[in-house]
Structures are given as C-alpha cells and as structure tokens.
Amino acid sequence: MKETVEAITRSKCGLLSLHILQRRLGELLRMNRFLLVLDNLWAEDRRFWEIFWVPLLAGESEKEKECWALLQGRTFPLGDSEEDKGLVEIGTKIAEKCKGSLLAAKSLSDLLHDSKAEEEWMIILSEMAVLEKDQNGVSPSLQISYHHLPFHLKRCFAYCFIFPNGCAFEKDEVVRLWMAEGLIERDGRRRFDVTGGRYFDDLLWRSFFEVSSTCQQGKQRYQIPSLMHDLARFVAKNEFVRLENEISDVTAEWVRYATLFFLDQKPLAFEKLYEYENLRTSAFLILKEKIPNSVTNLYNLQTLELNECYKLLELPQGTSKLVNLHHIGMHLDWDNITDLNSMPQGIGKLTSLQTLSRFVITSNNKSNIDELRDLNLRGELCISKLENVIDSNDAQDAILRGKEYISNLMLWWTGKDYSDEEVNRSGNVIKSLHPNSKLKYLRIDNYPGRELPDWIEDQTFSRLDTLRLYHCKNCILLPLLGKLPRLKNLQLQGMHELRSMGTLVGFPSLEILVLWDMRNVVRWFENEEGTIPKLRELSISNCPNLLELTCLPTTLVKLEVRNCNKLPPIAVPSPFCYLVIK
Template sequence: MGWLQQLKPLSDVADKIGGFLFNLAWSKGTRLWNVEEEAEKLRRTEKRIRALLRDAEEHRYIDDESVKLWLLELKSVAYDAETLLDRLTTFTAVARLESAEPSRKRKRSWLNLQLGPRQRWGLDAKITEINERLDEIARGRKRFKFQPGDAARRAQPGQRPRFVEVAACHDESSQIFGRAKEKEEVVQALLSDHTIPLPVISIYGAAGIGKTTLARLVYNNAEVQSSFPTRIWVCLSDKCDVTKATKMIMEAITKVKCDALSLDILQQQLQEHLSTTKFLLVIDNLWAEDYNFWELLRCPLLAGEKGSKVLITTRNERVWRRTTSTILPVHLKGLDDEECWLLLKKYAFLHGQGRENDALSKTGRMIAADCRGSPLAAKSLGMLLSDTNGEEEEWLNISNQMRILNEDNNRILPSLQISYHHLPYHLKQLFTLCCLFPVGHEFEKDEVIRLWIAEGLIQCNARRRLEAEAGRFFDELLWRSFFETSGSSTNQRYRVPSLMNELASLVSKSECLCIEPGNLQGGINRDLVRYVSILCQKDELLELTMICNYENIRILKLSTEVRISLKCVPSELFHKLSCLRTLEMSNSELEELPESVGCLTHLRYIGLRKTLIKRLPDSVSTLFNLQTLDLRECYRLTELPEELSRLVNLRHLDLHLEWDRMVPIPMPRGIDKLTSLQTLSRFTVTADAEGYCNMKELKDINIRGELCLLKLESATHENAGESKLSEKQYVENLMLQWSYNNNQAVDESMRVIESLRPHSKLRSLWVDWYPGENFPGWMGESSFTYLENLRICDCRNSRLLPSFGELPKLKKLHLGGMHSLQSMGTLLGFPSLEVLTLWDMPNLQTWCDSEEAELPKLKELYISHCPRLQNVTNLPRELAKLEIDNCGMLCSLPGLQHLHDLVVRRGNDQLIGWISELMSLTSLTLMHSTETMDIQQLQQLSALKRLKIGGFKQLSSVSDNSGMEALSSLEFLEISSCTELQRFSVVGLQSLKDFKLRHCTKLEALPTGLGNLGSLRCVEIHDIPNLRIDNTGTVLPDSVSYLTLSGCPDLESWCRNTGAQRVKKIPNVKIGF
C-alpha cells in the first residue's frame, strides 16, 4: 500500500485552526516545514525544469543517443516534479475546504489527501532529490552546448500564423495538383454503366500519397453528386470487423445511432435502406485482408439500384488486388517535383506571408524534391514555410535539415519530422498524445480537448476558457495536417492521418505503450512509460493486472471499436497506478469500479461511456481534481454519489443523451458548488422535501450544449424562475419533461413553463408531457432566431398551438400525443420549415383555420393516428415525401402531382383510389389499407420504381393481365402478409432487381415469370410453408446474386438437392437460418 493510503487524518486539526491556511508546522532541527512554502519552491523548480525541457526540445534534431537519454531523464524529472507539485497543491486546496466545512457535516473525508509527519519527511526528501537531479541535468546542458533561452526564439501560444483565417485551405476541391487525370478516370468509371453487380473502384497507394484527398474530390464532384442520390462515406480502422463496418454504413445513411447487434439484422436493415436507391459508398482506409470480410460486407450492398458503386482507398496491396468486382484499380503514385513545388508554394505564400523570389523559388524546389512525391509532405512543409514570412535563411535551414534526414533513410517521411520538430513546444506535447489512437480511429474534437486538459497541457488564459484555448490549438494542428476531417457522420469527427499516426508513435515510443491482451511488449523501460493504450478485439477477455507494474502511467485508455469483455477492475490496480490522470474504460462490459478508485489523487478524467455500470463507488466524491465524468449511454446507471458536490473542479458531467431512453436519476444536493461545471446534460427535478438537488441550484452554473430537465411536476414556478434559464446563452438543446400522468396543477404547470423561458440563442426545444392547457407566450416569438428543431409530445391538455410560423429558422416541427387539439391553427409563415410530423391526435379535425396555408419549403410530411382529420389542403408542389397512417377519414390530398414517395398504412378505399392520380410517384408503400386490393388501380404509375404491398387479407390473385405488367420501371417489389394470396405474376417486370415475399401462407407456387426476369439480383422468401417447386421451368434467373430463404421447406430442399448446382453459382446464399 502506498503512502497516500497511510496518511493520518487531519480533519479535526483543520477544523480547529480554521483561520490558518493549512499552515501546519513540524519541527525539523531549526526550520519549519510549511506546505505552501514547499509547494512554492517546488513550483519554481518545476518551472525551471519546463524551461530547460523547452530549450532542449527546440533543438529540433537530436540524433546523439546520449542526448536522447539526457532528454528522457529530464522529462522524467519534469513528470516527477509535476506529480509532487500537484499533490502539494491538492493538499493545500483540500485543507482550505476542510477547514471551512466542519467534519460533522461530512459523511466522507479526503483521508487520502492529508499529510502527517511521516509523509512530510518523505515529501521533503523527494523535493531534495528532484532538485539534485535537476542540478545534475543542468550540468548536462552545458556538456551538450544547449543555450538558455532557445525557446524564446520560437513563437509562443497565441502568436502562431493566422490559421483560422486561412481555414479555407482545407477545401481540397478548390485547387488540385497532379491528380486531374486520376480524378477524371475515377469520375468516368463512377458515371459509366457496368454489367457486373456492384462495381468497385479501388485506389491503392502509400501513406500520405493523397488517396483520401482524391476520393473526397470525386465524392464532392458535381456530376457524381447528381448521379448518386445516396452518398455514403465511412472510414474504417485497421481493427474494424464486418459488424462494426456494417453499423457504420447504416449510421452514415440514417444519420442516427444504430442499436442492432446481430450482423444478420444489420444486413437486413441495410439492404432495406439501399434497395430503393442508387448509392455511392466510399470505404476509406480499408485494411482487412480476409477475403470473407469483403464478401460479407458486400452482401447487403448488392441490393442497391442499378448503377450503385463502391470506391475503396487502401494502402494494403493485398486488399487492392483481392477486392472482387474491381472495374478500375488505381495505383496512385507520388506527385512529380514540379507538382510538389506548386502545392508547397500554395501554402508557403498563403495570404501574402512572404513574397516569392528567385532565391526562395530555388530553395523551395529543392525542398519539394525531397518530399518524395507526397502531397501530405508538401502541404505540411508549405504551412511550415509560411511561418518564416519568406526569410531565405529559414528556408535554407529547412532544406538542409531535409537533406540530412533523407540521408538517414528514415521510414517516416523527413518532411513530417521537420514539421513536427518546428512546432512550438506546446503543440508538440499535444500532438504526442495522439499515439494513444489506433490507425484510422475517429474521434470527436471534445474528446481530445478534454484529454489534453486532464493531462495539464492547457494553461489558464484570462481571456478564454481552457476548452476554448485547447480548441484553438486543435484547429492549428488540423490546419497543419496533423489531423484531418472524416466524412463518415453528420457530427464532425476527425482522425490522425496514418503517417502522422506513425510519427506520433515514433516521437513517443519511450513514453507510450500500445499493447494487446496476451501480447505485452518486451524491452520497455517501465519507469518511462506514461501512457498506455490497450487494443482489444470483440469478445476478447481483458485482464488489467498485466499493467500493474507500470506505476508511472498517467493515461490508461481502452482503444476498441466494439464492446469488450471487461466486467470489473482489480482493486489493487489503482493502488499501484497512483499517478493516473485519465482512466478511459468506455465501450466495455464494466459493471462496477472498486472503491480504491478514490486513491487516485491526480485523476482528472473518468470515461465510462457505453458501459454496464449501475452505480459509482462513494469514493469517487473524494477525487478532488476530477474534471470530466463521462457516463453517456450508461443505461443501467441508477444513482450518482451522494457527495458529488465535493467534486469542486468538475467541468463536465456527461449523462446519457438519448432523451427517449432516460430513467430519472436524482441529482445530489450541492450542485451549485460546482462552479466550474459546463456540461450537465440532464437534471432531475425534485421537491424540496425529498432531500435532493433543487432547481434553483442551477442559477450560477454556466451550462453549455445540452440540458434536459426531468420530472418538472416537482418544480415550483419560484424555483424554475430562480434557475435563470434565460441567462444561459450557451445552452443549445433544451428538453422540458414532465412525468407521465403527473398530478401537477394545470395553473402551476403553466406558471412553471412560463418561468423556464430559455435564451434566444436556443437551437432545439423538446417539450414532453406538459399538463397545461396553453403554451407560454415565448414559445412562438420571432426573437428565437436560432431555433431549428421543435418537438411537442404528449401535451394532452393543450388546445391551442403557439404561432410557430413566426420562428424564422424553424426547419423541423414534430407534434404528437396532443389529444385535446382540434385544429392546427393558422398555418402562415414557416419560411424555413422542411419537415412536419403529426401523430396521435385523435381529435384533430381541421388542417388550417384559414383558407390559405403557407408552408413554402415543406419537403416531408408525416401524419399518423389522426382518425378525424378529413382534409389536408394547400400543400406545396415541392413536397417530395408523404406518409399517412391510420387516418380513416382522410380521402385525398389534392395538388400533389409532383410527389415522389408515398406511404399509406390503414387507409380507406377513397384514398387508395386517389393514388392513381399521382403520376410522378417513384416509391409507394401500401400496408393494411383495405380488405380488398385492386392492382389495376396502380397501372397508371409508370414511373414507379419501388412498391411494397402488405396486409391485404382478401387479395387472392395477381394475374398476368392484372395491370402489374404496366409497371415497367419497377425495380423493387415486396409482398407480405397477404394471407389469401394463391397466385402471383411478375410477368413483364423486366426492370425488377429486388423481390421479397413474406408470410403469404396460401401461396403454393413461385410467382409466374420469376425465372425470366433478367435484371433480378436479390430474392428473399420467408415463411411460405406450402410453396412447391415446379421443375419444368426456370426457377431462378442467372442474374440472381443474393438469395435468402427461410420457412419454405420444399424450396429449401430443392436448393440442397435438385437445384444445388444452380444455387452454387449464386455468390451470396442464406438458407434456413
């Protein structure tokens, strides 16, 4: 057990001396030992070390092994001094709090943060040791001829080039060099017709050669955008499996989180989404050499419409050569010297930073020639040269450094080493932590920023928050190409380019350890390791005891793309790893943390996102330095530590954000003490008598981002007003939720919501289960000029809607569960509304009170469970998608001749008849609409490409002349749950590519003409037990490449016996699963 666990409690002493600032003295000879004095001395020592370290680092190229060892020792002293100083600073701050808070009011003391005589001796000896080591190291500087003040020559934070102003240079489509031919080839390949299913274009090349840039140029090409209605971009890490890759594709399409865990379910969902569209899928950074990976991933992609294609980038030649259906293999070579010079020059003289002359041009061309054809190198060096303001001597120095490093034949491009070594010291430190990320790993900006802050790499700035200052540094590293954006999701994500990832590993190789379970690297000096990243695979059992001997580590991070099997953390681990600042255990099956986590005096960051944690140990409340507690998507969490308010340095309390999956967790009292708190994603309101946190405690907390207020029936309008929500200008998304069947008085609820007026900069508002009869006046005010999304749900007493049409930026309006609403009111205004959803409004009768409605930009309309609604008038011609479900009195919707996508569930005969007038329809879904169904009503829809029919219990036959043959453009057809269907014909549907048949229990034969459909690619048949095979004709056409069967005994038997040879020719088959 370490000395922190053996300390004698000082709480009683601190209470008694109250007026002193932890000024406990203990005699050692003739001098007094005072914590603050020693802390100040150590602080001065630590500053000396940092200055010396900065000077050493500014000597950019260190090849002498003795110098490298000297530098490692210097860093080691720096870490030790910082850790000791952090302990002393913590002791002082804790004592101040303890003295101000009598022990009788505390249920738990900071026992591990107090100092007794024995520990004072140890700390005194440690300070002496650090000073002696520093003196020895300082003598080494003279031996190596380092000059003091070298670092002053380099730019300091805040004096860097105007990278924010030149952010436009990230637009790679603005000007390209040397890739026009390749770009044109790839674009033409994408736009051309091909006979093989799912053609693939693969771009292969070395790291940093411009594969992703070329793919992005093509992806954003205007012709490509117009040719592919659906474009998908995913970036895969080198450890990604098929399930994870499929889920990423699904999320990129739907823009929402995918919860499906089974690969079969994921593939069915993906196939469903792709079957109605022509898509372009870009798979950036494909690593998987396993042939089965691509074949499995490819299966659902085959369902896409004709012309769908896949574009792959890879640095793995095996992947490039083994990817099936490749129509254009592009082996991307380096740029020539002239092209490198043009690219380098573009950034070197950006925004007039220096002027080109003959001398600079000559030197610049020499530098460009040493880039070895790498666009990443040329761009990175160009940005570096822009810092010099055109000084010829600096350009020559960089050219000489390039030549020296080229002679060493380093594996990492010399230009990237130079770009790194020329970074100011603070940016070097920040970039070094990127060694923790696996190749291809995507991350959010805030994730990295919080990691930097936890590591103490961001200094306080009176003008900016720590997060804002770190954000500036992040943007600069992005501008310098140490990071790059990823196009795989709607929320902006980033990654470290693969070459930069190698560079980060190189410069941190003594300090960072990336390990895999059962494969612990040997030959590592354990005392030097500060950062550990554990790379885990799916279902891999993880034992953390293997890192117990790395006692100096500051960051412990699980790096995984899938949830890993880690149930618990051994208690002794935290006794060993007393220097930890970041504990990142997200995406694991962790159910609990041991109480020993309270021993981690220096801990700033706990990441438990997507774990199975149910409660946190009480000792978490003693983590005085904790800044971030990430509990997002912890759906089993039921409570927070009772003394959470003692975490006075907490900046971010992330609780799960999926509002429709939240269980109210009471908030402990004292939240108002957390004055540094910026993130508090949810807050459960409780009555004063319940003993939990009160709403008025939010008064002085400057919350940012998202805030959800739960159980508002417990609020009073006085407390609601005291929360001062209207002053929280950085809250962008707000949810106001009452509980189901709450008993709050109607008048009081109206006063509460009136008192909860948010700041006018709000972007999204959700009101749920509000019991009042009227909405507050502020809800429809035009002053909310930023509000884009508004959702009102289950407000069952509300009779009138506010004037939402006055909201100038409102794009999405969702209204549901409003049982007392009879009219939508005056639908005037709505200058920006694109999506309108109405559901569960049993008494809604009138679409609009006036004769006219204004919804000029409405593109999508969803109406569900509005049984008394009779008409919907004056819809815009631009409306593209309409869904109607269980609206029994709705007979027609005139003026929709340009509608493309229509879904009708549980409609009446008149509505079905009206559909025949919609000549522009390309997609139609009819489910459970009437007891009878006449297919001839659809034969006028010649543009129809997708048709789903289901639940028509009286539909018994679809014959050859039923009118189905008139649907010559039909590419997707699904028939389901037509329990009386006995005969079905697909004769004449020569464009049909995807056919699905489900739950038609009386059908005894395959559809007539199925074997003659030359375009048919995908066939799915499920749960048709009486289906028999007639061997006299062609069962399946040769074009079929995807076959799925279940619940069809005779057809399955045919596939295994008589038709086995035919089925073997089908690339993707699933039978009887």
C-alpha cells in the same frame, strides 16, 4: 521491383543496384497510365513500401505537380511565385522530396507560408536530405513539420498517440485530456480550456489532425491522419507502451502512458503495468464490462480513459485511492444511456478530478449524490437514477449551481411508474438541482413530477442554446421558456399531459422546434398574438389531438408534420419553405 520491370519489358532484368532499378522502373512508367495488381504479397515494413513507391510516383508525374501546386498556392497566395525564381527552384525540389504525398506537402507549406527567405527554405531542404538517410519508417517531411512545432504543441501532439490509428475523437475530449495531464500552459487570464482549444485548432491547421467522416450526436469529430499517426508513434515511443498479448520493450523508467487492448474476453495480465512506476495515463480501448480493481494500485495515475468501453457496468471499488486522478473518461451516448450499476464509495474524495461524465445515484438509505459536492467537474455530466434521492437536501448538497464549468447536463430518472409520494418527492429534488448559469445544454429525461422547476426559465441562463425535455409524462405546464435569451433548439417529446406550450412570448433566438408524441396537445400556443422571429425548422409528429397551427413565421425553411390527423390544411408561410406532411 526487378520482377515488376521484367513484367513490363517481358525480358530478364540484370540490374542489381536499387537506385538504378528505381530509375529504370520510373522511366518505364513515366507519363503512362497503369494498373498495378499485387497478388499474395505481404510486407509490414513501411521502408519496403517507400522504396517501392518512389518509381510509381515517377510514373505519376501529376502527383509531383500537385505537390508543388499545393506548396506554391499556400506559400504564394497572391500568385507571385515567378518573381522569386530562387524560391521556386528550392520549392520544386522540396515538392519532389514529398514523393507524391499531399499531406507532406501541405504540412511543409504550413511551415513555410510566412517565410520568403531562401536560407529558411534551404534549411528545410537540407533537413529532408539528412532525414531521408534515417530508416525509421517516418516521412522526413512530416518529421520536419514536427521539429518546427512550438514545444507545447509537440507535447500535445505526441500525447495523442494514445488514440489508435483511425480512432475518431471530439475536440473537447482531447482538450480535457491535455488539461488532466498538465500539458496546457497558462496564458494570462485565459481559461485553460480556451487555450487548449487554440492548441487543437493550431494542430488542425498544420494538418496534424484532420476532420473525420464520422459524426456522433451532431458533434464534429476528428482523427490523426495515418502518416501523422506513424509520426506520433515515433516521437512518443519512449513514453508510451501498448499492451496486448505481449509486453513492449520500452524502458520501464520512462513510460508515462499506457494503452490496453482487451482483444478477447480473457483478462489481461494487468500486473504488467506495475513495473511502470511513473505511469500517469491508462486507456482501455476494447469492450469490457468491468475494469480490474488492481488498477487502483497505480497511485500516480492522473487519467483513466474508458471512452471505448461501451459495456462498462462499474468502476473499480477502490477508485477513491487514486488521489492524483484528474480525468475519468466514460462513454456517454446522450440518446442511448447505458447505466452504471453503482459508483465507487468515496469518489467525492478525488478533489482533483475534473472529468466524470456519468454519476449514478445509489439506492441505499442515504443517496450518494452529495459526493458531487467537492468535485469541480467540467464538460458534460449525466446524473442518473435520480429517483433514488430520498431527501431533497441531499440534492442541494451536490451544489450543481457552483459547478461553473459544467456545460452539458442531463438529469435522468428511470422510466417506470411512480407512486404519488415519489412524484411529489421528485418535484422537490429537481428544484434543488439548480445548475450553473453558464450551462449550454440541458436535458431532462423521465422526470415524473407534475411541474418543472422555475429555474428553467431563469434569464441568467444566458448561454443555454439547447433544451430537451423527454418523457416527462406527468408534466401539465411548461415554464416561460421564451424568456431564455439564447435558446436556439427546443425539443419536447413524450409529454403526454401537456395541452399547449403556453404563451407565445419571447423566444428571441429560437431556430429549431420539435414536438413529438404529445398526445394531448391541442394548440401549440395558448396566446398566438406574437411570433418566433428566427424560427427556421418546425417538426411536429404524433400529436393526434392538435387542432390548429397558426401564426407560422415567414422565416421557416422547413415544416414537417407527421401523424397529426385532426390538423386542417396548413397555409405555407413562405414560398421558400420546404413542406413535409404525412
């Protein structure tokens, strides 16, 4: 800091006191624009940067004004702050102690927004003064925001330290982890996932989470702000251990959660985990194809988070020994399925298991699909290699219809050529895989049968809003999909034997319709007397035999037609419709 003062004044600085140095540097920079270049400087201690940062903020007085403006706007939404000069004076001091951090100002404003009592504001200001003396590297403003959280939100936030800094996650993913760890309190008759969703929204509103710029498969993702992640590290330090090249010095008896990083392809000394007898969560966060079988010796384990193990080929064979396991998180890319080689034998014994997003059918004399019978799973589930189910009774034994908490389901056959016997057998299998009526998303890939099951058109699917049928090449007829009352998004791809979508009846909620690589489709509907009342987007690509496209609804805002060479000129249904033809 002394060198910075000397660089500005171009004279030697004899000041020795840190406080005086900070004040002098602030005076030199106040109300001036400046460019700071730090060449060949390395400091890992956050305290160094906080000391150095204070006078720079003094030079950027606008930052302090922004902090007060944010605090003022959220605590006095009607603009009546001038009526209470006492609160304004205290609030200005609080904003100054935020040291230019808008995140700190926002988190404190969330805390103070419903309080107009001066004593409450003075308590916050006093707490900030006390915490400023604690050199733990965490912003006092953020510590106060955490201390004033309800107990259940404190636990849920601290648990999220399991995610590395900058790691994006989905809301449902976090809620499932909280549920697996028993962090969600019972709230009357409300479902745990609904209560957990409210916890998440509350932490998001209080700025402990933020919206991430990344998006996966159209799903909104979130992350912990960097400063908040430092806070999570501080409050969770006694219960978490992060294993990389060296073991943490955290007292073994307190550790409940562990995160493992495989920074290279050399196996980590996994046995180091065994000294943590109370360990309940392990997260493996760098690409690995195989998890050591010794993880099955951690009998208290409730959560095994493998979402970042994109190359995972199999689970440990002794997984069935982990009888307390509630959650196995595995990466599932719905548009790029990477299949597991096998499933651990006896996984159906894990009756406490709530999350298992991928299940692969083995090719032994008897398939293992009946292991799903006693698993009360929730969230998303992809059942792959369904061609290995020989007896449709085994599929029925999976009792998918009784798994009411499964919201997203994929039924996946391997894309290959099938014999007539296998084609017929697949039809019986899929009839036995009737899912629960609360399903929201259904996708069927590479199904080799000639007809889809009647249960797809069942009107009891009152929540189904997305249906994707991909590469069902032998299918010659669609069920009456217009019966589905909430269907908003329908995508058909690679159904080469299909000639039309059937009768234009129903579709009361359909907004998006996609037809791609439908080689033999001649008309998009056989009977075109009706209409699709809410259709907003229609995309048709690689349908070389499509001859007509009539009865387009006036609600269309986007019409995209590509590589449909036999289609005559199209009349745009509405002047507000965006048209793409190639």
